[in-house]
Amino acid sequence: DAKTTQPTSMDCAEGRAANLPCNHSTISGNEYVYWYRQIHSQGPQYIIHGLKNNETNEMASLIITEDRKSSTLILPHATLRDTAVYYCIVKRNTDKLIFGTGTRLQVFP
Amino acid sequence: EAGVTQFPSHSVIEKGQTVTLRCDPISGHDNLYWYRRVMGKEIKFLLHFVKESKQDESGMPNNRFLAERTGGTYSTLKVQPAELEDSGVYFCASSQVRGNYGYTFGSGTRLTVV
Numbered sequence: 001d002a003k004t005t006q007p008t009s010m011d012c013a014e015g016r017a018a019n020l021p022c023n024h025s026t027i028s029g030n031e032y033v034y035w036y037r038q039i040h041s042q043g044p045q046y047i048i049h050g051l052k053n054n055e056t057n058e059m060a061s062l063i064i065t066e067d068r069k070s071s072t073l074i075l076p077h078a079t080l081r082d083t084a085v086y087y088c089i090v091k092r093n094t095d096k097l098i099f100g101t102g103t104r105l106q107v108f109p
Numbered sequence: 110e111a112g113v114t115q116f117p118s119h120s121v122i123e124k125g126q127t128v129t130l131r132c133d134p135i136s137g138h139d140n141l142y143w144y145r146r147v148m149g150k151e152i153k154f155l156l157h158f159v160k161e162s163k164q165d166e167s168g169m170p171n172n173r174f175l176a177e178r179t180g181g182t183y184s185t186l187k188v189q190p191a192e193l194e195d196s197g198v199y200f201c202a203s204s205q206v207r208g209n210y211g212y213t214f215g216s217g218t219r220l221t222v223v
Contacts, residue, residue, distance in 0.1 A: 038152075043215050044200065044214045097154065097212070098154070099144075099152040100151060
């Protein structure tokens, strides 16, 4: 079962930063935090992952708290094309991705 | 590089019939995964291939589902006989390295059993 808790939905104005929170209070020391998203009718898309340090790539930034019990995915300048369901996933050593219900992000003009 | 390709994109079959879904991973990706989302539920893991070997098939729902990956390239997922509850979207994903790396997913096959 999913070990993360995310808000059901969020709104964000186009051009503003979208900050998506995730709680994973039972994460163990060797588990990574992964973020994927699913844009309507497409397959899930990998965004970013991290262990304990903050990470940034061309798509987003990932901020992980020092105690690793929560994290935030940041889309610095949201566009309409970022409207999607965002999944925060704690990665187990068995390689399986366990998807929860995710956060439905709606970016509006 | 070409992405993960799945076909057909849509399939409508009658209950009791057989359907075969195909997935072509990214060239050179040894790891291939099948996932599915049924009836508004969450996306669930089905199985994992490393080359032609089944590494983990703990998510396969029952023996009506058979996955193969002959030669370690493309994979097929056969449902025989199909039941109404098998309706959903079947996703395939691949990765080059096993472990803590992102997977590339295909666009999925939408299966409707009537």
